Amino acid sequence: MITERIRAGLRVGAAGLAVTLASTCVLLVAPAAEAAVTCGDTTFKRTFYTNTSFSGTPKKTDCDTTIDQSWTGAPLSGMATNNFGVRWSLTRDFGSGGCFEYRLSGTDGLRLYVDGVRKVNKWKNTGDSSGNSVPGTFCIGSGKHTVRVDHANWTGLSRVKFTWPASSDSKPPLAPTGITTTYDAATGKAKAGWRKNRELDIARYEVLVKTPAGGVSQWTTTGTTASYTPAKDGQKYRFCIQAVDKWTNYGATACGPYVTTPDKTAPPVPDVRASDISVSVSDGGEASDGPRPRVNVWLGQVRPADGPLFTLWRATAAAGPFTKVAVMDLRQTPGEQYLYDETAAEKQTYYYAASATDTAGNTSARTAPVAVTMPDVAAPGAVTGLAAVADTQKVALNWTAPTDDAVRWQVYGADGSAQPVLLGTATSASYDDMTAKPGVTRTYTVYAVDAAGNRSGAVKITSRRQVAPALPVYLRPDANGRPELRIRVAADNDHSGGFRVYSGSSAATVRTTLRACAPEEVYRDAAWVEYRCLLTDFGSSSDRYVTALAVAANGVTSSTYKAMLYEDTVAPPLPTGFAATSEPWGTALRWDTSTAADVRAHWLRVGTPKTVDGVRTCASGTSHTLAAGATSFQDTEGLPDGEERCFELRTVDGANNYTDGVTVYTTEQDTRPSEATAPGSPVTGLDAAENAGAAVLNWDTLDGATGYRVYRWDRSTGSYERIAEGALENPYTDSYRHYRDEDAPAGTAAYYRVTAVYADGTESAPALAAVALAPTG
Numbered sequence: 001m002i003t004e005r006i007r008a009g010l011r012v013g014a015a016g017l018a019v020t021l022a023s024t025c026v027l028l029v030a031p032a033a034e035a036a037v038t039c040g041d042t043t044f045k046r047t048f049y050t051n052t053s054f055s056g057t058p059k060k061t062d063c064d065t066t067i068d069q070s071w072t073g074a075p076l077s078g079m080a081t082n083n084f085g086v087r088w089s090l091t092r093d094f095g096s097g098g099c100f101e102y103r104l105s106g107t108d109g110l111r112l113y114v115d116g117v118r119k120v121n122k123w124k125n126t127g128d129s130s131g132n133s134v135p136g137t138f139c140i141g142s143g144k145h146t147v148r149v150d151h152a153n154w155t156g157l158s159r160v161k162f163t164w165p166a167s168s169d170s171k172p173p174l175a176p177t178g179i180t181t182t183y184d185a186a187t188g189k190a191k192a193g194w195r196k197n198r199e200l201d202i203a204r205y206e207v208l209v210k211t212p213a214g215g216v217s218q219w220t221t222t223g224t225t226a227s228y229t230p231a232k233d234g235q236k237y238r239f240c241i242q243a244v245d246k247w248t249n250y251g252a253t254a255c256g257p258y259v260t261t262p263d264k265t266a267p268p269v270p271d272v273r274a275s276d277i278s279v280s281v282s283d284g285g286e287a288s289d290g291p292r293p294r295v296n297v298w299l300g301q302v303r304p305a306d307g308p309l310f311t312l313w314r315a316t317a318a319a320g321p322f323t324k325v326a327v328m329d330l331r332q333t334p335g336e337q338y339l340y341d342e343t344a345a346e347k348q349t350y351y352y353a354a355s356a357t358d359t360a361g362n363t364s365a366r367t368a369p370v371a372v373t374m375p376d377v378a379a380p381g382a383v384t385g386l387a388a389v390a391d392t393q394k395v396a397l398n399w400t401a402p403t404d405d406a407v408r409w410q411v412y413g414a415d416g417s418a419q420p421v422l423l424g425t426a427t428s429a430s431y432d433d434m435t436a437k438p439g440v441t442r443t444y445t446v447y448a449v450d451a452a453g454n455r456s457g458a459v460k461i462t463s464r465r466q467v468a469p470a471l472p473v474y475l476r477p478d479a480n481g482r483p484e485l486r487i488r489v490a491a492d493n494d495h496s497g498g499f500r501v502y503s504g505s506s507a508a509t510v511r512t513t514l515r516a517c518a519p520e521e522v523y524r525d526a527a528w529v530e531y532r533c534l535l536t537d538f539g540s541s542s543d544r545y546v547t548a549l550a551v552a553a554n555g556v557t558s559s560t561y562k563a564m565l566y567e568d569t570v571a572p573p574l575p576t577g578f579a580a581t582s583e584p585w586g587t588a589l590r591w592d593t594s595t596a597a598d599v600r601a602h603w604l605r606v607g608t609p610k611t612v613d614g615v616r617t618c619a620s621g622t623s624h625t626l627a628a629g630a631t632s633f634q635d636t637e638g639l640p641d642g643e644e645r646c647f648e649l650r651t652v653d654g655a656n657n658y659t660d661g662v663t664v665y666t667t668e669q670d671t672r673p674s675e676a677t678a679p680g681s682p683v684t685g686l687d688a689a690e691n692a693g694a695a696v697l698n699w700d701t702l703d704g705a706t707g708y709r710v711y712r713w714d715r716s717t718g719s720y721e722r723i724a725e726g727a728l729e730n731p732y733t734d735s736y737r738h739y740r741d742e743d744a745p746a747g748t749a750a751y752y753r754v755t756a757v758y759a760d761g762t763e764s765a766p767a768l769a770a771v772a773l774a775p776t777g
Contacts, residue, residue, distance in 0.1 A: 039063035042200070044088040044149075048076055052085045052109065052152035064088060067149055067162035075158065082155045085109075088162070091146040095198030096174045096251070098139065101167040105133035106160035109152030114138050115145050128156040137167060142174070166201035172251040173199045173243035176224075179256035181239055190259050191227045192239035199245060206242040210255070211235050220244075234263025234360060263360040270310060272297060272354045274370045281377055281452075282342070293374040295341040297354060299328070309357040312339040318351050318369045349373045375452030380406035382456040383429070383446050388463035390436075392493075392558065395463045397444060398430040406448035406456070414443045425449075436465035438494045439552030467557055468493040470550040472564035473530065474600070476656045483535040483566060486656070487519065487548045491529050497551030501533065503543035507563040510545040517548075538566075571657035572596035575649045580666040584748040585772045586636040587645055587666055593631055594651055602626040603658070605648040606635055609665055618646035618663050636690070636772035639749050642670035671749045673713040675720065681767035683708075683754050685736070688771035695744035695771050697752055698730070699737050702764075705756035709763065710739050713751040720753050720766075747775040 039045045046064040049056065059079055067088050074081050104112050104120050110132055112120035122132040151160040178195040192207075207226045209217040216237075217228060230237045240255040276298040281291045297312055308330040313322035326339045344350055351369035381402030389396045397411065411431045412420040420443070423433055436442050441464045448456035473486035489495050501517040504510040515535050523530035535546070547561040577592035589604070607621030622637060635647070645668060648661040685700035697710065708728050711720035723741065730738040744750045750773055753766035 037061045037063065039090075041092040041198075042090075044090045047087045047089075048079065049085040049087070050079055050083075052083055052154065054085050054087055054150065059084075067160060069151075069158070069160050071153075071158040082153060084158075085150065085152045086160070087151075088149040089146065090148075091144065093144045093198040094140055094200065095142060096171050097141040097143070097145075098171055098199060098201060098245075099137055099167045099169050100139075100164045100200075101135075101137050102162065102164035103133065103135045104149065104162050105131065106151060107131040107157060108154050109150070110134070110160065111150040112162070113146075113148040113150075114140065123152065125154040131159065139169075166246065168247050169201075170247070170249060172249040173197050173202060173245050175252035175254040176205065176241040176243055177254065179239065179241060179254055181256040181259050183237075183259035183261065185262065187229075188232065188261075189227050189229050190237055190239070190261075191225065192241070192256055193225045194241050194254075194256075196224050197243045197251075199243070201245040201247065202243055203246045203248075204244050206244060206250070206253075208240045208242070208253070209237055210240055211237055230261050232261050232264035234261060234265075236260050263358075263362065266362040266364045267307065267356045267358045269364050269367055270299070270307075270354045270356045272299065272367050277352060277370050277372060279372060279375055281375065291377040292342070293344055293346050293377065295344055295350070295352065295372060295374075297339040297341075297352065299337055299339060299354075307356040307358065310339065311355050311357065311363075312341060313353045313355065313366060314341060314344075315351045315353075315369065316349075318371070322351075322353060322366070344374050346374045347376055376405055376450055377452060377454065379454040380404045380448045380450045380456050383409065383448055383459050386444075386446055386459050386461045388444065388461050390463050390465050392438065392466045392468040392560070393434070395433045395436045395442065395444075395465050396430065397433065397446065397461070397463075399446060399459070401429045402448055402456070405450045407451050408449050410447045410449055410455070412445040412447075414445075415440050420445055433465075436463075438465050438467040439554050439556030440464060440494075464556065466559050467495070467550050467552045469558040469560045469562065470495065470499050470548040471562055472546060472548055474653075474656050475546055475564045475566045476569065478534065483538045483546075484656075485517070485533045485535055485546060485548065485564070486522075487531045487533060488528050489531075489550050491524065491527055493550060494552040495529075495550040496553045497555060499531070499533070500549045500551060500557060501535065501546060502549075503535075503538060503541065503546045504563075505543055505545065507545050507565075510547045510563040511561070513541070513543060515546070569657060571659045572599055572651045572653050574659050575602070575651055575662050578647075578649050578662045578664055580645070580647055580664045582640065582666050582669045583774075584640060584669055584671050585774045586634060586638075586640055586749075587647070587668065589633040589635060589647055589649075589664075591631055591649060593629070596651070596653060599628040599651055599653055600656075601628055601652050602630055603650040603652060604633060605661075606637060607646050607648065609644045609646045616665075618648050618665075634774040636774050639770050639772060640668040640671045642672075643668050671715075671751075673720070673751050674718055675713075677753060677766055677768040681755070681765040683756055683764060683767035686752075686754050686767040686769045688750070688752055688769040690771055690773055691740075693744075693746060693773070693776050695741040695750050695752070695773065697739045697741070697754065697769060699754055699767065701735055701737055702756045704758060705764075706759050707757040708737055708739075709755045709757060710741075711753040711755075711766070712741065712744070713753075715748075725757075744771075744773055746773050748773060 043063045043065050046062050047058040048060045050059055060076055104110050107126050110122040119138055120134045149162050176194040181192050183190045204220045204222050207219055207221055208215050209228045236258040238256050238258045240253050242253040243251040278296045280294050282294045310328045311324055312326040314325045315322040325341045328336055328339050350372055352372055353366035353369050355364050355366045357363045381404055383399040385400040387398055409426045411423045413423045414420040441462055443462045445458045445460045468490050470487050470489045473488045475485050478484040499517055499519055501515040502511040503515055504512040516537050517533040519531035519533050522532045544566050545563045547563050549557045549561055551557050575591045579590055581588045604624045607618040610617050610619040646663055646665045648663045650661050651659045682702055683699055689696050707726055709722055710724040712723050714721045724739050728737045728739050730736045749770055751770040753768055755766045756764040
């Protein structure tokens with residue numbers, strides 16, 4: 001037993017308790033007092049017990065990030081190999097909570113607790129050869145919770161493993177907290193920091209930098225800090241953070257405080273375009289010595305927020321130096337839209353630019369210089385040497401330009417006492433007036449104009465366009481032997497005063513004798529008018545040359561003329577090589593080129609063969625007048641239906657001498673459909689015509705019809721094929737219907753049927769029309 005003397009020798013130290021005996025030295029060591037263990041919020045606190053009831057003082061307490069142990073002997077030095085227990089415990093804030101898919105496995109005793117509620121209870125000695133593996137899922141709400149795993153080893157090996165990854169859920173994370181924002185003026189960076197979310201399934205954070213007007217930049221991070229370099233524009237910036245978990249659930253966004261950057265950013269270059277700069281001329285006022293140029297710079301598209309101070313700069317070279325010439329402060333004159341330079345000298349080229357200054361005193365770069373040349377406000381000198389030369393086509397004006405800065409000339413004209421009108425503007429010292437009326441006196445006024453629009457004094461001259469000549473076409477006896485003169489004149493020529501016809505014994509003396517002439521119009525087209533005139537007092541004279549002059553309304557006559565000899569009574573030679581070939585579209589006619597030099601035309605008659613008293617003749621039909629150089633003709637009159645046709649060809653010269661007729665006969669091909677079309681169709685007015693290679697159909701609108709169908713005969717199939725259906729409206733009137741067949745076969749005759757379709761779907765009897773389509777090549 002311990003005596004009082006021994007007790008007196010007790011010494012208590014910080015490390016334990018020592019006992020000293022007089023005759024012996026015995027050291028007794030008490031268990032050390034274990035310091036408190038603190039583990040991270042994702043680390044389990046692990047305690048070792050020397051029993052399986054987890055009672056008494058733990059052998060050791062430490063931290064374990066992963067529960068995955070396999071002990072073949074004692075888990076700790078000083079502990080037994082069997083009959084021990086280990087406990088893992090984690091208490092933390094789980095944020096918004098979530099679900100976890102766990103698996104607890106190992107030997108002997110295994111237990112899982114969540115907030116004190118037992119989830120797994122496998123508490124028996126399993127031996128080394130077997131064990132337990134328990135899967136499961138637990139879900140927890142937001143806030144703080146405790147997860148605990150107990151393991152007891154009674155005999156043999158000791159194994160334990162616990163996994164608990166977060167499983168998919170739809171719970172969004174909580175908004176980040178503790179957001180701080182700082183701005184470093186030296187580096188120009190704004191920085192933000194925030195507390196890490198408590199949820200265990202956070203994947204990233206969305207970071208948004210915002211101003212009061214909206215977001216300016218956005219990115220993601222897995223950390224809890226962010227930095228951004230905002231513009232030094234005096235605006236407020238802040239960071240807004242949003243947590244996103246592995247299941248792409250987005251939590252609420254939390255924003256930190258604003259920081260304000262210093263305004264060191266110049267405003268944008270003003271939106272001043274070259275088209276916004278113009279030059280006008282002011283009267284200079286009473287004290288001025290005359291008009292002055294003024295430069296106007298329009299700022300109507302510039303907002304006060306872009307400045308509000310705007311400056312106009314001027315230089316004499318694009319590279320400068322620039323001088324300030326005008327300032328506009330929209331705070332003082334909010335309605336103003338122009339900067340003006342009223343000090344520019346005329347005829348000088350300047351370079352203008354503009355800049356903007358904001359309320360912090362930051363000034364933008366200047367706009368690109370725009371070259372502006374000041375106008376010349378002085379009028380140029382008047383033209384000299386103005387002259388006019390008239391012919392039958394025009395009145396040609398020319399003049400000597402002044403030696404100053406005139407760049408164009410305005411030409412005015414006035415007929416008689418009418419007011420002058422601008423005829424045109426010349427860029428050289430001449431002008432051709434093509435609008436002058438033949439034989440009418442016109443007064444011309446010419447002004448010199450400089451680039452600025454200044455106009456000189458007026459210079460005038462009068463002239464008169466000549467009347468175009470009347471050209472004799474031919475001169476020959478008519479059926480009664482009287483001299484017949486044909487006269488041709490341009491359709492736009494003023495010949496309202498008639499014609500003057502002269503005769504003479506030679507071409508040189510043709511204007512000797514005035515002859516009586518009562519012109520009768522016999523032909524007119526867009527270019528020419530032809531007249532017939534009987535020279536009743538010419539036949540008995542010895543003159544053989546005749547000419548004609550046109551007379552304008554004011555009595556002026558044409559100045560040029562052509563003499564015509566009255567002696568050509570010989571007809572050209574007969575046409576040769578005249579042949580007819582039957583084609584699917586009609587008849588092709590060909591003949592040789594005439595050898596006569598004075599051929600004026602060919603006359604072709606298309607008729608029907610007729611036999612009278614045993615004599616075969618070509619009965620009268622349609623006549624065609626063809627050009628002198630023509631050697632062919634395509635006859636598409638009537639459809640090729642197997643009938644006989646005849647063609648008579650004559651050649652006529654300039655004196656109207658006709659050859660005898662040359663006649664050919666041919667039998668048409670028969671292209672009619674083999675399927676007959678019965679009469680009695682309610683569709684009326686159907687006709688077909690060729691137009692630019694297409695077949696055009698028109699017919700009367702039928703009351704009660706809701707639509708129409710168009711069929712074309714297909715010779716290869718021997719049937720009518722439908723090619724169109726519908727309302728087939730005429731674009732110009734409701735009274736008719738219309739269809740244009742662009743696919744009509746060229747080089748043949750096309751046959752068409754048109755039927756009406758009624759509301760009940762029935763179809764009327766067809767109407768028939770056909771057109772011959774000659775080849776176009």
